[in-house]
Amino acid sequence: MSILEVQNLSISFQQYTSGLKQKTTRVISSLDISLNEGEILAVVGSSGSGKSLLAHAILGILPDHAILSGTITYDGERLTPARQAALRGKEIALIPQSVTYLDPLMRVGAQVRTAVRNGDAAEKQRRVFEQYQLDPAVEKLFPFQLSGGMARRVLVSMAMVSGARVLIADEPTPGLDPAVMKEALRYFRELADSGAAVMLITHDIDSATQIADKIAVFYAGSTVEVAPVKDFEESGERLRHPYSRALWRALPQNDFVPIPGSQPKPGSLPEGCTFAPRCEHAVAACASVQPEMRELRGGMVRCVHAT
Template sequence: MPILEVENLSISFNQYTAGLKRKNIQVISSLHVTLEAGEILAVVGASGSGKSLLAHAILGILPDNALVSGTIKYNGELLTPSTQASLRGKEIALIPQSTNYLDPLMRVGNQVRTSVQTGDATLAQRAVFKRLHLQQTVEKMYPFQLSGGMARRALLSTAIVSDAKVIIADEPTPGLDPVVMKEALNNFREFADNGCAVMLITHDIESALMIADKIAVFYAGTTVELAPVEDFTGNGEALRHPYSKALWRALPQNDFTPIPGSQPHPSDLPTGCLFAPRCTMATSACSEEQPDMRNIRNGMVRCMHAT
């Protein structure tokens, strides 16, 4: 049984426009993703595709004007606001994208120690700082005294010492030098090998390929493909969705071929398949309704033309 299951998740926001008219904007629709204990699932896609919103929905930290439907289960049990609050930071830990999540009024060492659930908190904090190449003097500093890379390592430290069963890492590597980035990625792999489940949200597909077991590709607020990491190779011929193939070929180390057009804004989504306006395989049927996710070649894809 997956440790984390997200089924048919949809998220919209109530916003007020000119003249105080209320408008509902759909930002995530029919999103599916599962996470197994002992595996790393990398979530990739363009900015605005819903990756961070998924993390916030799992943890129950969306803003008050968010409307959420669908189900999120942890160990087979439906997550409710109260269970999310009880699990947050304990069994489900977030490494947030923004370093502003650090408390500006608390010394960094103390912040990391608050995440330690068993054993000596000071020893655990100092051990993880050494592991991530943070000097012991850093524990006495406040967040404003840290560089961007140091702040990210401090956030990473809170997850490492938490003994969480699920770690959601939202863009954890920007600003890290290559040595520390490799250490951080190795930590995630070690978590998974010890039975933890890791969701790595990233733009850096190359880094994800180093440690991930599966990759979920997001586009315009939904999952378009879930594939084993081994499928991201060659010219992308093993991939199933046209967007996944185009995204892979657009990388500098591959063809470096740009994808025509741009991802649609949530307020102006096309009918039917969300990628159809940019897809060379699109037919008139693609604009009628959004395809369901289906199993193909040991993966899942949301495309009626995939084989």
């Protein structure tokens, strides 16, 4: 059952250039995802494709000068700013990309305990620290006394003890050693198997294929494909979008074939298909009109040529 849906999300930022002159910069053109209870949706794409902005939009923590269009619904109801504030950290929890989200003036054990909504907070904090190989003495430390990997494990711990129905993990594994990373990924899988909905934002497609049910591929502020994880195998011939196939083939363990060109910068997004300038299948119409997301072979794709 779908618990979180994002449809045709667009994000722009209004900025002052000189004096009182303003300009509006569009950085996200069309993001579409659907997250179901009991599943992990991995969101992959290069830097600047819109992955973290999507997480911040869902939680309602974008800066004041952000302009949004499109719809975000949670449990069948539209997410308003007031509803986002009420759900944030409770039913929808974030493992942020930056460790600066920790309160610098509060000891980390106390921070984790504040995230517990039900049960013995001290016991849950102790158990989750043990699970992520954090020494009991760490709970008395302040964030500035932690290494980067330790701080990231504290952030993961806060989300894990929250009991949230939706967990958004924004690049949760950098800085973790392989054993702890494997344990964190396994726990995400256990959370989903127990009924939670998990969105894993990552550059690491290998990690995504190990635990995800579906993978959404972002490019230049748009969702170009959502595919079952089983389609990310062999040479990627079951993938629907040219960028998804190119991204898969560019991995060292696959063909290691680079994609010519570069992703357009935010503020310089093309009017039509965002991948058209780099696509060998592009025709004139691709440069003028952005395709709609459509169902195809058990997935979703934004491409008129996909079959």
